[in-house]
Amino acid sequence: TPPELIRNFCIIAHIDHGKSTLADRMLQKTGVVEERAMRAQYLDRMDIERERGITIKSQAVRMPWSLENAAGELETYCLNMIDTPGHVDFTYEVSRSLAACEGAVLLVDAAQGIEAQTLANLYLAMENDLTIIPVLNKIDLPAAQPEKYAAELAGLIGCDESEVLRVSGKTGVGVEELLDEIVRQLPAPTGEADKPARAMIFDSVYDTYRGVVTYVRVIDGNLNPRERIQMMSTRATHELLEIGVISPEPAPSDGLGVGEVGYLITGVKDVRQSRVGDTITNLAKPASEALGGYRDPRPMVFSGLYPIDGTDYPLLRDALDKLKLNDAALVYEPETSAALGFGFRVGFLGMLHLEIVRERLEREFGLDLISTLPNVEYEVRMDDGKLVEVTNPSEFPDGKIADVREPVVRATILAPSDFIGAIMELCQSKRGTLRGMDYLSEERVEMRYTLPLAEIVFDFFDQLKSKTRGYASLDYEPDGDQLADLVKVDILLQGEQVDAFSSIVHKDNAYSYGVMMAGKLRELIPRQQFEVPIQAAIGSRVIARETIRAIRKDVLAKCYGGDISRKRKLLEKQKEGKKRMKMVGRVEVPQEAFIAALSND
Ligand code: GTP
Numbered sequence: 001t002p003p004e005l006i007r008n009f010c011i012i013a014h015i016d017h018g019k020s021t022l023a024d025r026m027l028q029k030t031g032v033v034e035e036r037a038m039r040a041q042y043l044d045r046m047d048i049e050r051e052r053g054i055t056i057k058s059q060a061v062r063m064p065w066s067l068e069n070a071a072g073e074l075e076t077y078c079l080n081m082i083d084t085p086g087h088v089d090f091t092y093e094v095s096r097s098l099a100a101c102e103g104a105v106l107l108v109d110a111a112q113g114i115e116a117q118t119l120a121n122l123y124l125a126m127e128n129d130l131t132i133i134p135v136l137n138k139i140d141l142p143a144a145q146p147e148k149y150a151a152e153l154a155g156l157i158g159c160d161e162s163e164v165l166r167v168s169g170k171t172g173v174g175v176e177e178l179l180d181e182i183v184r185q186l187p188a189p190t191g192e193a194d195k196p197a198r199a200m201i202f203d204s205v206y207d208t209y210r211g212v213v214t215y216v217r218v219i220d221g222n223l224n225p226r227e228r229i230q231m232m233s234t235r236a237t238h239e240l241l242e243i244g245v246i247s248p249e250p251a252p253s254d255g256l257g258v259g260e261v262g263y264l265i266t267g268v269k270d271v272r273q274s275r276v277g278d279t280i281t282n283l284a285k286p287a288s289e290a291l292g293g294y295r296d297p298r299p300m301v302f303s304g305l306y307p308i309d310g311t312d313y314p315l316l317r318d319a320l321d322k323l324k325l326n327d328a329a330l331v332y333e334p335e336t337s338a339a340l341g342f343g344f345r346v347g348f349l350g351m352l353h354l355e356i357v358r359e360r361l362e363r364e365f366g367l368d369l370i371s372t373l374p375n376v377e378y379e380v381r382m383d384d385g386k387l388v389e390v391t392n393p394s395e396f397p398d399g400k401i402a403d404v405r406e407p408v409v410r411a412t413i414l415a416p417s418d419f420i421g422a423i424m425e426l427c428q429s430k431r432g433t434l435r436g437m438d439y440l441s442e443e444r445v446e447m448r449y450t451l452p453l454a455e456i457v458f459d460f461f462d463q464l465k466s467k468t469r470g471y472a473s474l475d476y477e478p479d480g481d482q483l484a485d486l487v488k489v490d491i492l493l494q495g496e497q498v499d500a501f502s503s504i505v506h507k508d509n510a511y512s513y514g515v516m517m518a519g520k521l522r523e524l525i526p527r528q529q530f531e532v533p534i535q536a537a538i539g540s541r542v543i544a545r546e547t548i549r550a551i552r553k554d555v556l557a558k559c560y561g562g563d564i565s566r567k568r569k570l571l572e573k574q575k576e577g578k579k580r581m582k583m584v585g586r587v588e589v590p591q592e593a594f595i596a597a598l599s600n601d
Contacts, residue, residue: 192220
C-alpha cells in the first residue's frame with residue numbers, strides 16, 4: 001500500500017471507557033470480522049486479560065475503509081489500529097505503541113468524563129506529536145452528558161466543542177463517521193522508501209507454536225521475507241521466516257514498506273531477543289542510526305516468592321523460566337530465607353504486573369506460594385562512598401550509612417473538587433509533594449503530586465478510592481529518585497531475626513510498623529513451652545515488644561501413664577502438625593502465621 005493511503009492510529013481511553021467494544025465495532029463495520037463470527041472483545045486474547053477485563057498486550061489490525069477523495073473518487077484506505085495496554089505498569093509499552101501511530105482517538109465515556117488515565121495517555125500522545133481526535137463514547141446511555149463533557153474535552157485539547165465526535169461502541173452509532181474522520185484528519189505516514197530499512201518493534205509476544213511474534217511499524221525502506229535482519233540494540237541477526245499483516249488473523253505477505261504495520265517471525269524463542277522499542281534493520285544494507293526511544297524494561301517493585309511446599313522449588317523455577325519467554329520485564333534470582341526456605345526475589349514493573357505473574361504461577365502451574373511484602377529498590381550510600389542497591393529489605397546494610405535514595409513517581413489524580421481536602425491530607429500522610437493543580441471544569445480538578453513509589457505500592461489506591469467514595473482516578477509514572485530518611489525495622493522472635501518480616505520504612509513510620517507487626521504475630525503464633533518475646537528493632541535499638549506466654553503443653557500427662565498405644569498415637573499426631581511448622585530458632589511458627597502476617601491488610 002502506498003503511504004498516502006495508510007492511516008495508523010490507536011485508541012486511548014481510561015479503563016472501562018469502552019476501548020475494546022469500539023475496536024470490535026470498527027472491525028465489524030470495516031468488514032474485517034463478520035457479524036456472526038464476532039466474539040466479544042476480539043482483540044483481548046489472554047484468558048487473564050479477558051477475566052480481568054484489561055488489555056495487557058497490544059496488537060495491530062489492518063482494516064480497509066473507503067472514502068471519496070477530493071476529486072470525488074472512491075478510494076480505499078488501509079487503517080492500522082494499534083491496541084495500547086491500559087494500565088500504569090505498562091507506560092513504556094503504551095509509549096511505543098503511540099510512537100508507531102500518526103494519530104490517536106481520545107475516547108471518553110460520556111457518562112464519566114475525563115479520568116486520570118485519559119490524561120496520562122493524552123500527554124504521552126502529545127509528546128509523540130500525534131493528531132488527536134476527541135470522541136465521546138457510550139452516548140446511548142441515559143446517564144450520558146455529551147454537552148458537558150464535550151466542553152471539558154474541547155477545553156482540554158483546545159478545539160471547538162463541535163469537533164468532538166459522539167459514538168456508541170455498543171449500538172454502532174457514529175462509528176462510520178469516526179472512521180471517515182480518521183482518514184480525513186490523520187496525516188499519512190512519511191518515510192523514505194529508498195533508505196536502508198528501519199522498523200520499530202512495538203510489541204512482541206511468545207507463541208507456543210510459532211515462537212516469538214514481533215509487531216513492527218516500518219519507518220523507512222522495506223522488509224522482505226527470507227532476508228536477514230538485525231536488531232540494532234543487540235546487533236543480533238535473524239532470518240525473516242515470515243512477515244505479514246493481521247486482518248484479523250495473521251496473513252503472510254511479500255513484505256512491508258514505508259508506514260506499514262504488521263508482524264514478523266524469526267524463530268526466536270524468547271521475547272528478550274525481540275525487544276519492544278528496538279529498531280530492526282536489514283543486515284545486507286543496514287541503517288546507521290537506530291530510531292530513538294529504546295529503553296530496557298526496568299523492574300520497579302520486588303517481592304520474594306516462595307513455594308509453600310518446599311519440594312515445589314524446581315517447579316517454581318521452571319514456571320518462571322517459562323513465563324519469562326513472554327515477559328521481557330520479568331526478572332528473578334534465587335534467594336534463600338531462613339524463615340521461608342528456597343525461593344526467588346522477583347522484580348516487576350508494578351503491582352498489577354506482580355499480581356498477574358503470581359496469579360499465572362498459581363493457576364497455570366498449580367503452585368501455592370507465599371510472597372513477601374512488596375518493596376521498591378533502594379540505593380544506599382555508605383560513609384566510605386560505596387553504593388549498595390537493595391532489592392531485599394533484609395539485605396539493607398548495617399554499617400555507617402551516609403544516605404538512602406528511593407524511587408518516586410509523578411502522579412496525576414482526577415477527582416470532583418469536593419475531595420481536594422481529603423486528597424491533600426492523604427498525599428501528605430504518604431509523604432507527597434503537590435506539584436500543581438488545575439480545574440478541568442468547576443467541579444473537577446486535576447492534582448499532580450510527586451510521591452514515593454513505596455507508598456503507592458502499599459495501599460495508596462485503596463485509600464484514595466475510599467476517601468473519595470470511588471470518584472478519584474489515579475495514574476503515575478516513574479520520575480527518578482529522592483533522598484529519604486529511611487530505616488530498616490527488623491522483627492525478632494526470641495532474639496532471632498525473621499528475615500521475611502524486615503521492612504524499610506520512613507523513620508516516622510518505623511514505630512507504627514513495629515507495633516503493628518509485633519501485635520499481629522502475637523495473635524498468630526501459638527503459645528510454646530516457653531515464653532517468646534517478639535521485638536521490633538532498628539539495629540540494636542528495640543522499638544516495640546510483645547510477649548507470647550508459655551504454656552505447659554504436656555499432652556502425655558492426660559494419659560495417666562496407662563495406655564501405651566494411645567500415647568503413641570498422640571505423639572504421632574503431634575509430629576504431623578509439626579511438618580507444617582517452620583522453626584525460627586527454638587520457636588515453632590505455623591506456615592499460616594507467615595502467610596497471614598505477610599498479607600497486605
Ligand atoms: P479495558 O480494556 O478494561 O481498558 O476496558 P475498555 O475500555 O476496553 O472497555 P470495554 O470495551 O471492555 O467496555 C467497558 C464496559 O462498557 C463494558 O461493560 C461494555 O459493555 C460497556 N460499553 C462499552 N461501550 C459502550 C457503549 O457505547 N454504550 C454502553 N451503554 N456501554 C458500553
